[in-house]
Amino acid sequence: MKRSSDEEKRQLEHDAAKLFLRCYEQQLGIHMRNIWHNEPNKPYVSCYQEDEQLDIEIAHLYASETEAMAVLGRPLSMQMQRDLADMAQKPSEHRLRAALERLLK
Structure with missing residues (x-):
């Protein structure tokens, strides 16, 4: 169960980063590419903003x-x-x- 939960969390983080980068690209016209997960996961994911590495911290926000x-x-x-x-x-x-x-x- 723990493994499945970790995989689900990782997928949610990946999807959140992908959505953020897509919106960022559309609004600012800056090319974003190559999302990868960091180990240990601080920051959670990184990518490239043109030629510069960009680190992204993901927070899951729910009312409860x-x-x-x-x-x-x-x-x-x-x-x-x-x-x-x-x-x-x-x-x-x-x-x-x-x-x-x-x-x-």
Whole structure:
């Protein structure tokens, strides 16, 4: 299970980096290429921005552990489903702020 979880995390990081680089290229017109994962993973991934190496730190930002489980398609208990429904009723700025504060801690 640990191995599968590590592989899933690595794939999520790769996909996040790829999406970031694609958006970066489109908005700034700067060519980005060759994403690779670092070992140890600090920073998580690197790539080339034209001829210069660029390191990218990836943060997974979810409003709660329950939301992360839902996004990843994990089974949710009835209580978790209720928690998600309650969370959805709160303003999105509040959810984002709480998640960012938790991540920064």
